[in-house]
Amino acid sequence: MYEFTYRRPSSLDEAKRLIAEEDGQALSGGQTLMPVLRARLAMPSMLVDLTRLDELKSVSMEGERIVILGATTHAEVASNPLVHEHCPALAALAGGIGDPQVRHRGTIGGSVANNDPAACYPSACLALDAEIRTDRRTIAARDFFTSMFETALEQGEIVTAVSFPACREAHYEKFPNPASRFALIAVFAARLGGQTRLAVTGGGTGVFRWQGGEGAADQGGDLATASLDEAHFTGDLHxxxxxxxxxxxxxAQRALAAIG
Known part of the structure; x- marks a missing residue:
């Protein structure tokens, strides 16, 4: 590790000011950031800890949408009664991330901001047409995840909440790597507005919507022969x-079968 300044702000406004002062980096759960720092793949001069900001922790309903604030942990999403009632697939997804230690430290805001190509939440965001709220604006999920480990976030921009539509016709099917529990491949399937939506994570190049599979599902076709672009996938030792x-x-077939 190398030397850096650690700051624990008492408000979001203070956090924004600290990040803007110098080469500051927001720290949420730290489940990805800390290994990155140990490997010196990133070397910010200041870490600004968001995990103790109560104004970034809660789950609520706004009309027919579930709003999960950015510092809410995976464990809190998994156990929240509102999420269970209005989108049980999202609760199941959160409950299958990593192990108990990861679930009690990792946060939804940190996960979507990091956009790991094998992370779980980005697939739910795409399939459910989520909105990512920041301290500056609201970004549709389809515009947020731009490339592997890259998003539409600007320098110093903080994810404050993720908003999902209520959806009971959804299911997350994950084939986990047995060591990391990241997705070797996982598919989040949902039916919104009478249409099937399939989002895939773990392919290696970043989360994506499988439109060929969606069309086949809506038209009663066979997913085994639906068009699937090889460019979304990479191979490795796993x-x-x-x-x-x-x-x-x-x-995808299993997820759709679970929806019925």
Missing amino acids: ASTAYRMHLTRVM
């Missing part, structure tokens, strides 16, 4: 490109 593509079809 799985080849071909295997990940095969798993995508299998996980």
Whole structure:
């Protein structure tokens, strides 16, 4: 590790000011950021801890939308009665992230801001047409996840909440890496407005909507032959490109079967 300044602000306004003062980096759960710092892949001069800001922790309903504030942990999402009532698939997704230690430290805001190509939440955001709220604006999920580990966030911008529509016709099917519990391949399936939506994570290049599979599902076609772009997938020591593509079809079929 290297030397840096650690600051624990008492308000979001103070956090924004600290980040703007110098090369500050927001710290939420730290489940990805800390390993990155240890490897010196990033070297911010200041860490600004958001985890103790009560104004960034809660789950509430705004009309027909579930609003989860950015510092809410995975464990809190998994156990929240509002999430269970209005989108049980999202609660199940959160309950399957990592292990208990990760779930009690990691946050939804940190996860979507990091946009790991094998993370779980980005698939729910895309499939459910979520909105990512920051201290500056609201960004539609389809515009937020731009590339592997990249988002539409600007320098110093903080994810303050993620808003999901209520949706009981949804299911998350995950084939986890047995060591990391990240998705080797996972598919979040949802039916919104009478249409099927399928979002895939774990392919290797970043989360994406599988539109070929969506069209096949809505038209009563076979997912086994639906068009699937190989460019979304990479191979590594855990799985080849071909295997990940095969798993995508299998996980999507299982997710849709669970919805009924």
